[in-house]
Amino acid sequence: MTFKTDIEIAREAQKKPIQEIGAKLDIPNEHLLPYGHDKAKVGQDFIKSLEGRPDGKLILVTAINPTPAGEGKTTTTVGLGDGLNRIGKKAAICIREASLGPNFGMKGGAAGGGLSQVVPMEEMNLHFTGDMHAITSAHNLLSAMIDNHIYWGNELGIDQRRVVWRRVLDMNDRALRDTVVSLGGVANGFPRQTGFDITVASEVMAILCLANDLEDLQNRLGDIVVAYTRDRAPITCRDIKADGAMTVLLKDAMQPNLVQTLENNPAFVHGGPFANIAHGCNSVIATRTALKLADYVVTEAGFGADLGAEKFFDIKCRKAGLKPSAAVVVATVRAMKMNGGVAKVDLGAENVEAVQKGCPNLGRHIANVKSFGVPVVVAINHFHSDTEAEVEAVKAYVAEQGAEAILCRHWAEGSAGITELANKVVEMADSGVANFSPIYPDEMGLFEKIETIAKRIYHADEALADKSVRAQLKAWEDAGYGNLPVCMAKTQYSFSTDPNLRGAPTGHSVPVREVRLSAGAGFIVAICGEIMTMPGLPRHPAAETIRLDDDGLIEGLF
Template identity: 50%
Template structure:
C-alpha cells in the first residue's frame, strides 16, 4: 500500500477548530488567543493559576545517534500521544517549533510524518505564529544597539574586537558565517569582523525556552553578555538598557502555541533551539503546562540522547525543577546499519552483519539512560517500509538480552493504531519508581563537568583544550561562572567530535575548541571539533521540491 505524502495526508485531514481542542483541555476563553481557526496562544500566566494542580507524568522521547535525515523522534512522539489517547489516557504533546533552515535544507519539516503529524503542518513548518520572527528581531535589535552605542561615543568603552553578539537569520546561509561590516566610512559604523548565526542558535531563543514567566524572561535578557570592554570586563544588554525593548518584542512569543494532531490530541509547539549548538528542547512553559493539562505529557529532545537528552536533563530539568518519569529511545534499522559502516546509498539493502556491528551504539545510549540518568526506558523500533522481519527481530532479541523493553513503532504508517503497544509500555514504565540523577553537580569545576559528560555519556576518555579554550576557561572561572551547567556543541552523528567515528567508539578525547558564556540563558557553551552555529544548504536542498499552485496550496513540503 502506497502511503500518501505527509502534506497530502495533512491537507486531507479534517481539523477541529482550535476552540474545540481548548474545550477538551477545559481552557477558559480568556486563557487563550486565537491565531486563525486552527492555532491559538495560551497565556503564560496560566501556569501560575494552575500551580496547585498535580503534575502528570513526563515522558521524554530521544534517539540513538541519527542519520542525516533523522530517525523519526517527532513522528514517534506524535504517535505516542495519539496512542495514549486511544487507550483512554489524557495525553498532550510539548514539542519544538521547526526552523526554516532545515525545512528548506536537508531534513525538511519537523511536524512528524505519515499518519502521526501535528497540524496545520504547512503553517507550523513555515511562519507559524511569528515566534521566530520576534526572536530574530529582538536578537538583531540588540546587535544594532551595540554598534549604535559605539558609533555615538562608546561610553561603555566596548572593545569592538571583543564583541561576541552576532546577528541572526532563520536560514541555512554559509555565506554569512564570517563577514566584515561597517564599510565605507564612519557614517556607516565601525568597520569590524562580524558574522551571523541561525536564529535557533541565538541565546534569546534559549532564554525564551528557559523562562518560567515574562518577569524571568526580562531578567535573563538583562544578563546577556554582548562582549567585553577594553579592561576585559563583561558588557551586558542591561548596560545598554535593552532588556525592556527586547521583552516588548517577545511578549507574545513567550505564550505557548496550541495546535492538534491528526487525531485531535492537543499539542503545544513552542520554541526551537538546536540540539547540537544549543540545548535542543521546547520551552519550559509549554512542558509544564502540558504536565498540568494532561496525565501524560510527551516531549522530545533533539538528536541523540548524548546531545538532546543530556541537555534536557542537565540544563532544562535543573532550571524547571522537573524530571522525566520514563524515556522512549527511538532506534531504526537504517541508523544501526550506518553505525555498522554501511553508506547512505546502501541502507535499504538487507544487512544483518551491519546491524550487529551498529548495535553497540544503541547499547551506549541505553547504558546512559538506565545507569547514568537512572530512568526506565523502552526502545521504540521505528519501522520503515524497507525493514525486514528478520532485521527487526534481530534488534528485538538484542534489547531483550540487555533487559530492555522494545516495541515496534508503526506510527508513520498506522498512526494511533501503530502506537498502542508503545503507549501501554510507557504507562507501565512511568508508574515505576526510578533513580533519577544528573550527569554532574553544579558545584563541579567546569573541567570536571566536561569530563563527566564525555566519560559517562559519550564513553570517551576526557577532554583536551585548545589554547583559546584554555584561556577562556580561566576567564570564566575569574568572572564567577564556574557553577553554570554545560551546553555541549558537537556533531550529532557520533559520540565523539568526529563524524567519521561511528558506532560506539572508545579511547577518544573531545577537543574543546572554544568556551562561551550564555549568561542570560544560564549555561556555558562548549564548542567542540568543527561544529558550526550557521549551517549550510546541501547540493540539492528540499526547497527545490516545494511549490505553490494557483489555489495557493503548497506542495512538496515534508
C-alpha cells in the same frame, strides 16, 4: 508500493476548531488567543493560575544518532501522544518549532510524519505564529543598539575588539558566518569583524525556552554579556538598556502555541533551539503548562540521546526542576544497518548481521539514559522493508541490555500502531522507579563538566582544549559563573566529533575549539570539532523543489 507524502496526508486532516482542542485540557476559550481557526497561544494569566496544581508524568522521547536512513523521533513523539490518548489517558505532547534553515536545506520540517503528525503542517514549518521572527528581531535589536552605543560616543568604554554578540538569521547561509560591519566611512560607524549565527542558536532563543515568565525573561535578557571593556569588565544587555524593548518584542512569543495532532489531540509547539549547537528542547513554560493540564506529557529532545537527552537532563530538567518518569529511545532497523556498514542504497535487502553489528550505537544510548536514573524502553519505528528476522535481532540485543524493544507502526497506522508502547510507558511512568539525577553537580569545575560529558556520554578518552580556552573557563569561574551547566555544540552524527565515525566508537578525543558564555540562558557553550553555529545549505537544497502548484497549494515541504 506508493505512499502519500506527509504534506498530502496533512492537507487531508479533519481538524477541529482550536477551542475544542483546548477544551480537552480544560483551557477556557477566553484564555486562548487564536491565530486563525487551528492554532492559538495560551494566555499568561491562565498559565499563572495553574500554580499549585499537581504535575502529570513527564516522558522523554530521544533517539540513536541520526543517519540518512531516518529515525522518526518526532513522528514517534506524536504517535505516542496519540497512543496514550487512545488507551484512555489524558495526554499532551510538547515539541519544538521548526526553523526555516533546515526546512529549505535538507533536514525538513519538525511536525512528524505519516499518520503521526501535528497540523497545520505547512504553517508550523513556515512562519507559524511568528515566534522565530520575534526572536530574530529581539536579538538583532540588541546588535543594533550595541553598535549604536559605540557610534554615539561609547560611554561604557566597550572595546570594539571584544564585542561578542553576533547577529542572527533564521536561514542556513554560510556566507554570513564571518562578516565585517560598519564599512563605508564615518556615517556608518566603526568597522569591526563579526558574523551571523542561525536564530535557533541565539541565546535569546535559549532564554525564551528556559524563562518561567515575562519578568524572568527580562531579567535573563538583561544578564546577557554582549561585550567587554579594555580591562575585560563585562558589558551586559542591561547596560545597553535593550532588555525592556526586547521583552516587548518577545511578549507574545513567550506564550505557548497550542495546535493538534491528526487525531485531534493537544500539542504544544513552542521554542526551537537546535540540539547540536544549542540545548535542543522545547520551552520550559510549555512543558510546565502541559504537566499541569495533562496526566502524561510526551516531549522530545533533538537528535541523538548523546546531545538532546543529555542537555534535556543536565540543563532543562536541572534548571526547571523537572523530574522525568520514563524515556523512549527511538531506533530503526534501517539505521542499525547503516551503523553496521550498509550503504543507503542497499538498505532494502535483509541483512541481520549488519543489524547486529550496528546495535552497539543503540546500546550505548540505552546505557547513557539509564545513567540519569530514568527507566528506558526502545521504540522500533517500523519501515515496510523491515523483515521479521531483523526486528527480532534488535529486540534480542535490547533484551541483553536490560530493556525492552517494541515494534511501532504509528507512521502507517496512527495511534492503533503504537498502543503496546503506550501501555509500556504508562507502566514505567506509574511504577515510580525513576530516580532522576543529572550526571554532574553544579559545583564541579567547568572543564571537569566538559570532561564528564566527554567521558561518560561520548565514551571519549579525554577532552582537549587550548590554554586560552581553559583560561577563559577559569576566568568565568572567578567571575561567579562556575556553577553553570555546559551545553556541548557537537556533530549529531557520531558520539565523537567526527561525523563519519558511526557505531559506538572508543579511543577518541573531544577537542573544544571555543567556549561562549550564555549568562542569561544560564549555561556555557563548548564548541567542539568542526561544528558550525551557522549551517550551510547542501548542494541541492530542498528549496529547489518547494513551490506553489496550480491550485495555490504548497508542494515540496517535508
